[in-house]
Amino acid sequence: MSQQILSLGMSRLDIPRILEIEKASFGSPWTEAMFSDAVEGARGTLGCLARTQNGKIIGYCIGQVVIEEVSIHRIVVDEGYRRQQAGRRLLQLLILKSTDRGARAAVLEVNENNLAARRLYETLGFSCVARRPGYYTQPSSAALIYCHQRLLATEENGT
Numbered sequence: 001m002s003q004q005i006l007s008l009g010m011s012r013l014d015i016p017r018i019l020e021i022e023k024a025s026f027g028s029p030w031t032e033a034m035f036s037d038a039v040e041g042a043r044g045t046l047g048c049l050a051r052t053q054n055g056k057i058i059g060y061c062i063g064q065v066v067i068e069e070v071s072i073h074r075i076v077v078d079e080g081y082r083r084q085q086a087g088r089r090l091l092q093l094l095i096l097k098s099t100d101r102g103a104r105a106a107v108l109e110v111n112e113n114n115l116a117a118r119r120l121y122e123t124l125g126f127s128c129v130a131r132r133p134g135y136y137t138q139p140s141s142a143a144l145i146y147c148h149q150r151l152l153a154t155e156e157n158g159t
């Protein structure tokens with residue numbers, strides 16, 4: 001397992017590599033413009049990166065804190081680096097930094113068929129609170145809304 005270095009914040013220079021991972025991971029990838037809030041930290045947006053020891057970006061997580069809730073907008077790990085705890089560590093870091101900014105709860109949506117992501121969220125204490133049938137298209141599938149209502153307990157438990 002390669003060692004990962006996590007950091008808070010993103011710069012414009014990171015965007016080309018982020019887009020590379022994004023395009024390889026999603027049928028409807030975010031565009032460069034959509035990452036600009038994360039780069040600027042605008043509107044409560046937070047971004048975290050995971051890198052190899054050589055500095056290569058292998059994953060990222062983006063959230064937005066609004067009052068006492070953080071919405072997790074993106075979490076992705078480059079395919080060749082999955083199942084090495086980078087996703088878990090990225091999400092934990094984002095949650096920790098969100099609580100520093102006042103978040104007490106977290107919310108996200110996930111494709112019902114995305115079992116890897118669902119398992120990750122469940123192991124971190126998220127639970128499914130709603131299902132939106134047909135939310136995703138081509139192919140049609142449901143979105144599940146996952147919430148975590150006690151982020152501070154997550155921190156205290158160190159999970």
Ligand SMILES: CC(C)(COP(=O)(O)OP(=O)(O)OC[C@H]1O[C@@H](n2cnc3c(N)ncnc32)[C@H](O)[C@@H]1OP(=O)(O)O)[C@@H](O)C(=O)NCCC(=O)NCCS
Pocket residue numbers: 025075076077078081082083084085086087088089109110111114115116117119120121123
């Ligand atoms: C979801 C994703 C970010 C997970 O990243 P990752 O670095 O591989 O995950 P981790 O190694 O940190 O896994 C943490 C836990 O999540 C669960 N998990 C992760 N991948 C899994 C898989 N393929 N199958 C089952 N469980 C999985 C496991 O419980 C795992 O713990 P374990 O390895 O100790 O069993 C990654 O699969 C990914 O980038 N997917 C494509 C993008 C995506 O779907 N993002 C989420 C959109 S909502």
